Amino acid sequence: MDNGASSYRRFLDGDDRGIAEIVESYKDGLILYLNGYVNNIFIAEELTEDTFFRLMIKRPRYSGKSTFKSWLYAIGRNVAIDFVRHHSRQLDTPIEELESCLAQEQSLEQSYIKEEGKIAVHKALSKLSVDYRTVLWLVFFEGLSNKEAAIVLKKNERQVRNLLYRAKQSLKAKLEEEGFVYEEQ
DSSP states (O other), X not given: OOHHHHHHHHHHTTOTHHHHHHHHHHHHHHHHHHHHHHSXXXXXXXXXXXXXXXXXXXXXXXXXXXXXXXXXXXHHHHHXXXXXHHHHHHHTOOHHHHHHHHHHHHHHHHHHHHHHHHHHHHXXXXXXXXXXXXXXXXXXXXXXXXHHHHHHXXXXXXXXXXXXXXXXXXXXXXXXXXXXXXXXX
């Protein structure tokens, strides 16, 4: 369970400091995210407040199927979409633009979840030994072949292949410790 989820659980159990921690941790990022929907930072701030207000009043259930942050941002997105729908008549925004925004929402959510996955991988990578971290970096982030990585590491290809295998196993174990969920391709 990530920090936001544990703070939310504490809030639901009656500890008001939990919601304060959530606001402190996620406020700025949520404002910037919602600004992408409304293109007005002041309205985005109000929508962020509405999102946190919705958490406090409606107390929606967090299932844990995604990270707390992506769940919170999905609530914020819904608040922003409601705002845009309600104010579209007043803003004279063409309906085609609104439909485009709604069509892109799934894509944005998937991109955001993938970005969080990348962050989790980098955090787990930093916890590995130098040898494991180095071989994974060279092969997967720099795109070197095993042969090229062997030259850089001053090892033979078989040693690199074995090192890479053990590094991937270690990385997988670290990710599982952190609660990382693998996405089906």
